Amino acid sequence: ITTVRLILGDQLNAQHSWYKSQDHSLLYVIAEIKEEASYVRHHIQKVCAFFAAMQHFATALKSAGHNVLHLTLDDTADCKDMAALVAQICEQCCATAFEYQQPDEQRLHQLLSQCLLACEKHCYSTEHFLLEPEEFDSYITPAKHNRMEAFYRKMRKRFNILMREGKPEGGEWNYDSENRASLTKSDLSAIPEPLCFANDVGSALARIKYHNIATIGVAQENLLWPVNRRQANELLDYFCDYCLPLFGRFQDAMTSQSPHQWSLYHSRISFALNTKMITPRLVIVRALAAYNRGDSDISLAQVEGFVRQILGWREYIRAVYWQNLNTYHRQNILAAKRGLPQYFWTGKTKMRCMAHAIGQSLDTAYAHHIQRLMITGNFCLLAGISPDQVDEWYLGIYIDALEWVELPNTRGMSQWADGGWVATKPYCSSGNYINKMSDYCKGCHYDVKKKVGDGACPFNSLYWSFINRHVQQFSRIPRMTMVYSNWKKKDKSEQQAVLAQAANYLDNIESL
């Protein structure tokens, strides 16, 4: 062995040029490390999914004829962190070179770029994303707002996706007005049953327990998440066949009245994508192929809505993260400092929307975008929860949570702690929006129509108290003008009653 090559748990890209040919002087290392499984308290399904996916990848590489060292927690129990393990292996092999792929997270980027080794060190592209880090400067300016829409149009042109002779297909860049409907009663029975796998993760569960790794959420012996490329492809095909035709239309809808309420028309491919089992290019190509098929029932509005997520949001968020690397995690422009209520860890709250979104997250390690943004995120924003605690929760609980994508989404888009680098205006709403987009309010302990008094929906008074509290930051934002003029229109006594209600709810936040 002359060269040790490290593969991180989120670098399971079988099509990487590293694997084009076999070379017996190379040793590929894939390792479970306690530090990686516990730098935040992760969902148990997330840890299992990573361990299982790493195991599958190691086995696939071995059967393709590569030298692979797959280490489990049992083998690495004495290792402080990834850098210590690398140093140890390089020394044992008398390696002359250590090679790794560019980590997506700053934490590992620092650890690997700064680790001191006796041998040479080389860093490679992960060959996963559409944009390379060298290109970020020409797309995203640090510490200021960069419009996702402008970024997305540039990407559409650059990669020639949904373009006809230099113009957007269909004449418009954006078909949002045709999307984002709520579900009516008759829509409920048509929601497709989600494709779930049943991967045996018994041995990973036993290791997690044996090595005392603290986790959250409900464990599953038979993991529903994809853990190899074949399953990731199946999930993508399933999405294109059954969910894409109505993806955009019901993208923001929420319900509690379907056995498939947690999955709806979403792809649930974020874990497969973020671990790089599949590439964003492949996802886009498959979605476009499904749209272009002769018998396709997928409209342009639906496919455009989906392409926007992958080509637009996902690449944009990554570039924003890397362009603001050393500052993002300290941003707290609204000076939010309240502790995260206990029910985020149990789902036990009388707010039905929150109980659903949190309960589902604990059960499946998944919530779709609007649940993350407009239920739990909205609540934290309105209640002024410390972004450090909000980040920690989001980074731990979701199957797809890795800092590069979690941080700008949570601290930026959802909590506005960056002062608007990601979002032009805060994503906040009263109970009214939740009632419009979901059926959560029916049967709730609280009354969504009430702002004050017994049983008034907490989202209502918290919303107005948030608006009132941050008048300095938000009243200058053009898209908030209407909100402030509505607030000013209320007479003083009504304003006071609403603010008193909010103060009371915040004082008793644990019992909401």
Ligand code: FAD
């Ligand atoms: P779909 O709804 O089917 O969308 C398809 C794909 O588009 C997703 O798989 C994802 O790769 C991409 N995408 C869509 N929106 C975004 C976005 N805003 N940023 C990046 N990619 C996007 N996504 C993560 O992958 N990891 C996270 O840790 C994460 N944390 C989030 C935290 C908050 C507070 C919010 C509001 C959003 C977060 N997102 C995160 C973005 C988004 O909610 C998830 O990507 C999505 O819910 C994953 O489910 P899906 O695969 O079914 O997505």
